[in-house]
Amino acid sequence: MMKHSMKKITKLNALSIVILLTSLLGSPVVNAEKLTAIQVLEQSDNIRNPGVPFSTQVTLIEYHKGKEANRSVIKVHSKEQKKGGQYRTLVQFLRPKRDTGKLMLRNGNEIWFYDPAAKNSIRMSAQQRLMGQASTGDVMTSNFALDYHAKLMGEAVIKDAARKPHTTYHLRMVAKTNEVAYASADYWVEKGTHHPIKAKFYSKSKRLMKIAYYTNFQHQLGGIRPTQVLIIDGIDTSKVTKLQMSHFKAITIPEAWFQRSYLPRFKGR
Amino acid sequence: MMKNSNFKKLIILYCFATTSVWAASNEDDDLSFLPPTVTANAENVESETKPVDVFKSIEKKQFKFTLDNTLQSTNLKDQTDLVFKLPVLSSTSWTNLTRVGMRSETALSAVIDLKTDILLNAYTREGESFNGSDDLRLDIKEAYLSWQKSPTVFFDVGRINIKNGVATGFNPTDYFKVGTVLDRNTEDVSQLRDARLGALLVQAQTLWQGGSLSVAVAPKVNPKTNSWTTNKEVTGLNLHKSNDRSRALLKLTQEISDGFSPELLYYNEAGHHNVGLNLSKVINKKWFAYGEWNIGKHRNLMDEALLDTRKSAQLSPMIAQTFAVDKGKSYQQQVAIGASYSSESNITTKVEYHFNQAGLSKKQADNWFALGLKARNPAEIGQLLSVRSLAQARGEPLGKHSLFIRSSWADAGMDDVDLTGLLLMDLNDKSFIAQAQAAYELNNKSEVSLRIAKYQGNKKSLYGSLGQDYTASLLLKYDF
Numbered sequence: 001m002m003k004h005s006m007k008k009i010t011k012l013n014a015l016s017i018v019i020l021l022t023s024l025l026g027s028p029v030v031n032a033e034k035l036t037a038i039q040v041l042e043q044s045d046n047i048r049n050p051g052v053p054f055s056t057q058v059t060l061i062e063y064h065k066g067k068e069a070n071r072s073v074i075k076v077h078s079k080e081q082k083k084g085g086q087y088r089t090l091v092q093f094l095r096p097k098r099d100t101g102k103l104m105l106r107n108g109n110e111i112w113f114y115d116p117a118a119k120n121s122i123r124m125s126a127q128q129r130l131m132g133q134a135s136t137g138d139v140m141t142s143n144f145a146l147d148y149h150a151k152l153m154g155e156a157v158i159k160d161a162a163r164k165p166h167t168t169y170h171l172r173m174v175a176k177t178n179e180v181a182y183a184s185a186d187y188w189v190e191k192g193t194h195h196p197i198k199a200k201f202y203s204k205s206k207r208l209m210k211i212a213y214y215t216n217f218q219h220q221l222g223g224i225r226p227t228q229v230l231i232i233d234g235i236d237t238s239k240v241t242k243l244q245m246s247h248f249k250a251i252t253i254p255e256a257w258f259q260r261s262y263l264p265r266f267k268g269r
Numbered sequence: 270m271m272k273n274s275n276f277k278k279l280i281i282l283y284c285f286a287t288t289s290v291w292a293a294s295n296e297d298d299d300l301s302f303l304p305p306t307v308t309a310n311a312e313n314v315e316s317e318t319k320p321v322d323v324f325k326s327i328e329k330k331q332f333k334f335t336l337d338n339t340l341q342s343t344n345l346k347d348q349t350d351l352v353f354k355l356p357v358l359s360s361t362s363w364t365n366l367t368r369v370g371m372r373s374e375t376a377l378s379a380v381i382d383l384k385t386d387i388l389l390n391a392y393t394r395e396g397e398s399f400n401g402s403d404d405l406r407l408d409i410k411e412a413y414l415s416w417q418k419s420p421t422v423f424f425d426v427g428r429i430n431i432k433n434g435v436a437t438g439f440n441p442t443d444y445f446k447v448g449t450v451l452d453r454n455t456e457d458v459s460q461l462r463d464a465r466l467g468a469l470l471v472q473a474q475t476l477w478q479g480g481s482l483s484v485a486v487a488p489k490v491n492p493k494t495n496s497w498t499t500n501k502e503v504t505g506l507n508l509h510k511s512n513d514r515s516r517a518l519l520k521l522t523q524e525i526s527d528g529f530s531p532e533l534l535y536y537n538e539a540g541h542h543n544v545g546l547n548l549s550k551v552i553n554k555k556w557f558a559y560g561e562w563n564i565g566k567h568r569n570l571m572d573e574a575l576l577d578t579r580k581s582a583q584l585s586p587m588i589a590q591t592f593a594v595d596k597g598k599s600y601q602q603q604v605a606i607g608a609s610y611s612s613e614s615n616i617t618t619k620v621e622y623h624f625n626q627a628g629l630s631k632k633q634a635d636n637w638f639a640l641g642l643k644a645r646n647p648a649e650i651g652q653l654l655s656v657r658s659l660a661q662a663r664g665e666p667l668g669k670h671s672l673f674i675r676s677s678w679a680d681a682g683m684d685d686v687d688l689t690g691l692l693l694m695d696l697n698d699k700s701f702i703a704q705a706q707a708a709y710e711l712n713n714k715s716e717v718s719l720r721i722a723k724y725q726g727n728k729k730s731l732y733g734s735l736g737q738d739y740t741a742s743l744l745l746k747y748d749f
């Protein structure tokens with residue numbers, strides 16, 4: 001059963017997706033002139049990181065050669081850590097039905113997976129959460145300014161997923177530690193709004209792992225934020241995952257939730 | 270000179286401009302990877318949210334049904350190759366196990382839930398006709414009430430599965446594992462842990478930021494045979510397996526630093542004290558290390574296995590001569606330490622060293638095999654083999670020092686195919702069990718797997734002395 005559950009992790013990697021979600025929330029920031037790379041990154045992080053604990057429902061649709069191959073639904077509960085500014089995240093699997101009730105917890109570099117059928121939680125490495133097509137969530141770790149060094153490469157006009165051009169800052173990012181999901185990334189942030197437009201993530205061997213496009217900007221939790229991400233598998237580009245976020249809700253999350261011992265008790269909120 | 274310098278600047282500017290344009294246009298080439306089906310609603314403007322089904326986190330009643338079937342064929346070794354010779358009817362045999370499972374969670378009120386996990390098992394065996402009372406069994410793995418007194422205080426009462434431990438191949442602190450595994454059709458302890466009976470107990474738990482404390486008390490249930498609490502026909506609760514002794518467990522977890530939360534355990538089994546510890550720590554993105562330790566007052570495996578026959582004066586004189594003295598109880602340690610590595614190609618490997626101080630020493634093992642060769646009747650062989658049965662029931666290695674390796678490869682070369690391999694080796698005699706499993710996910714609801722286990726070693730070795738040569742299993746699973 002646990003093996004089977006691990007399979008789900010590799011297929012869905014919901015935690016990563018949650019991290020992605022957290023990265024999509026925030027409020028617009030007023031543009032400043034002549035920003036440094038790290039300032040652009042921080043502004044973008046401010047957009048992506050909400051000021052309140054929240055939950056949201058995420059629908060993951062995996063496409064292969066343009067055809068839908070898999071669909072799953074998760075609920076994400078996330079809360080910023082007072083110390084350090086990183087996010088703790090609890091992911092609850094809702095669909096398909098066989099996965100209902102499974103959980104994944106990330107608290108710092110601690111990752112646990114819980115299967116209610118096995119009544120057991122197992123530890124995972126950060127690398128394990130990167131496995132699978134939908135691990136695309138990891139293309140955006142929760143706080144880039146904490147995880148990466150950044151260099152401003154210049155300005156560039158690039159098109160978003162709807163083929164609409166945007167003037168952007170092009171940032172090149174290099175991970176500060178080995179624990180960060182991807183070793184390096186290129187990141188395009190719209191000038192003025194600091195909306196994320198596109199990102200490309202690389203492994204340590206400089207292999208392109210994921211390409212992400214941020215779309216469907218909507219008013220959510222007090223700001224305009226992207227609610228959909230299209231993620232192309234860098235190794236097999238015929239695989240694309242769409243992440244649709246909905247039902248955003250500011251919630252109260254007790255600190256005690258973010259530990260392994262709580263997982264068998266978790267019901268969601 | 271000046272003219273030349275300006276010219277150079279112009280060339281540099283031109284190159285930079287053309288490079289930028291080229292780079293931008295290259296970036297837009299990535300859009301070709303997005304098929305129209307994916308970008309249908311990718312307008313980068315605020316738009317009405319497309320209606321999406323809302324799935325409730327908490328449902329008043331949740332039922333999950335599963336159906337699985339395991340067909341296992343066992344190839345037995347030639348009797349002449351065995352130290353412990355037991356009568357067998359044929360060199361191969363097959364068994365089939367079909368199970369229907371139901372797991373439910375019902376909210377009786379806003380703070381009280383009823384949780385159940387029930388399995389109906391049907392066995393068929395080669396050369397035997399199906400007999401309902403013998404071949405059907407209903408296992409109530411769990412059935413308990415859970416009361417949430419506050420968001421961080423909980424009480425539970427009923428039959429509950431309590432699982433402890435961070436290791437994969439051997440869990441010294443998994444105290445409630447003894448005698449509760451339902452079916453031993455795999456050598457993968459992580460799979461065996463998934464299917465076992467819970468114990469009848471009362472539990473309380475409180476949590477705080479970064480820590481928790483829990484207490485569980487399980488009473489001894491009178492082992493009356495053929496009673497509804499034990500093994501009466503199909504529906505006996507088998508409490509003689511899960512509650513054969515009184516037990517109490519106290520567990521404290523506290524985060525000490527980022528990502529490091531040691532778990533300290535105190536376990537009392539029929540008056541005997543045990544102390545355990547679980548540790549795990551991330552090393553980097555690909556590695557984490559873990560350790561599990563227990564110390565408690567026990568007999569060694571051999572003395573414990575022979576205890577009842579020794580007490581009842583039924584121990585074979587030959588065995589009594591070799592294992593003449595019961596050394597009694599003493600503090601024995603058990604350890605499992607290991608590390609996990611995950612590669613970029615989706616392969617996760619765990620390597621563990623296991624130490625069981627109560628296990629057979631080299632001298633004990635040599636004597637055991639020597640007696641096995643001399644044993645003339647099934648009663649003597651049965652007494653000798655009881656040490657192996659005891660180790661198995663306790664979920665402990667039979668030898669003192671073991672090596673365990675488990676490797677799993679998700680999406681192995683193709684989507685929906687998973688491969689898992691494991692090796693369990695006794696470090697004294699180098700005998701081992703190797704098991705390989707390939708699983709293919711047919712769709713969202715069903716999976717088919719093939720599993721093969723091989724038992725290797727000379728006939729006077731812990732794994733080489735097992736009766737089976739290899740087993741092959743075909744597994745089908747369906748989730749409703």
